Amino acid sequence: MGQVSSLGSRRSRQSRRRPAPPPPAALAGSGYLRPVGGAALPVCAGPQPPGRRSREVEEGAKEAGTAKAPARPGSEARGCMEWPARLCGLWALLLCAGGGGGGGGAAPTETQPPVTNLSVSVENLCTVIWTWNPPEGASSNCSLWYFSHFGDKQDKKIAPETHRSIEVPLNERICLQVGSQCSTNESEKPSILVEKCISPPEGDPESAVTELQCIWHNLSYMKCSWLPGRNTSPDTNYILYYWHRSLEKIRQCENIYREGQYFGCSFDLTKVKDSSFEQHSVQIMVKDNAGKIKPSFNIVPLTSRVKPDPPHIKNLSFHNDDLYVQWENPQNFISRCLFYEVEVNNSQTETHNVFYVQEAKCENPEFERNVENTSCFMVPGVLPDTLNTVRIRVKTNKLCYEDDKLWSNWSQEMSIGKKRNSTLYITMLLIVPVIVAGAIIVLLLYLKRLKIIIFPPIPDPGKIFKEMFGDQNDDTLHWKKYDIYEKQTKEETDSVVLIENLKKASQ
16 A cells, blocks of 8 residues: 555656646647647657657657657757757747648638639620629638639739629620639639630621721710721711710710711710719710621720810900910810910011910909909010910810820910001002112113213214215205295195185185
8 A cells, every 4th residue: 555655646746747738729729739649749740850859749658658668868968958948949930831831821722613604795885794603512611702804814803793894895806704712812723714705796897997086075075087998888878876874875876977088977975063974985886777887886985085175365465574365264174174385476576486384374463363264374575566476275184184185276366566567568569669660661762862872873974975976966856856845835825824814804
């Protein structure tokens, strides 16, 4: 009995010296698993450092009855007791991370089955919608998410909805691939991807219209234009359909016209007060009424392709050698959404100055203040004693719209300054040529007389001697003829005078 009591007391002292093993929950949380024998072993079974044996393994082995022989002398000197406790724990963590390959983490997620009943449909003109059903046999512990993307892995999306839509022109084939997974992590491998495609309408590609484009004019109406296809009859009757979210159904454009080689159509599209209206788009389709050409589609975002009307100049004035220009902005626009170009032409210096204005603000007491939807700009260094002509055009900026390349038409010109006296200038232009022409004519008429005065003729002595010593018979006959003629004339004159005197006397 004494031996039994001594043995019991020895065991009780050993049990007091030996710490109690941790509970199973603590072992599981600290990276330990309990084998069948009951000993707590590390999950990480990586290589141990030389001469080191885990004390936890020894104690577990003793408790399980597997340790028959005591530890060899000096084994503790080669174990972890030589190292500080913190360094030993760090070494164990490194072994678990390197050798275990993340064995302490969660188990890999199970791959889910693929989705079912994937289908595609088209609404309106260019709205493509894909729908599908959840996978069959999915895990009950999995919160299903659906990974989808278009061809070439574009526009990836992970969402819980079982549908996806997109606005796209149906001029080319478009496909969507869908898979299921249990989280929103993009790196997680989804199920097998299921693909569904939609093809454009059938028809000869060379018959479809080309260069289909639309412009939203002054936020009031939209004007679309296009060129006929190569394999199209000249007498083709085109039809344009359009749709946007403010419409209940698809509408047909009635105002088809032709300008040169281009065909076109315009329809009303007024901006509504809905703040999200401009974030929408207009879907366009052009075809013919006979169905012989391939339909052509286009999507026009309402934040692009906007062309304002030209502004209206209200006032021009000079102040301290500066020209102040005030104008009224086009309707449906605010000044902060517009970019301006002011052109000033000087008639005297023939200069052409262009100013680009982002913020049209100026202070001039002559202008009306607090006028709604008006802007002002100061042009520096303009001569007031000359004639200056001003015109303005505008375009949208990227603060409110995506497109900033469509300028409006030029506004009507307005002039200010002193005009040059053109009456004297025109008179001189008319008189000077007349004077010159008259002088030339006079010179031509009197050129010969001037020549005689300036250069008198030299007498010819031969003619003088010829008259002195010429044939006397001829000369005598000449004088006789002259005397007879002179005598007859004198007699006739005397008879006329006599008759006139007799008439006077009889009266």
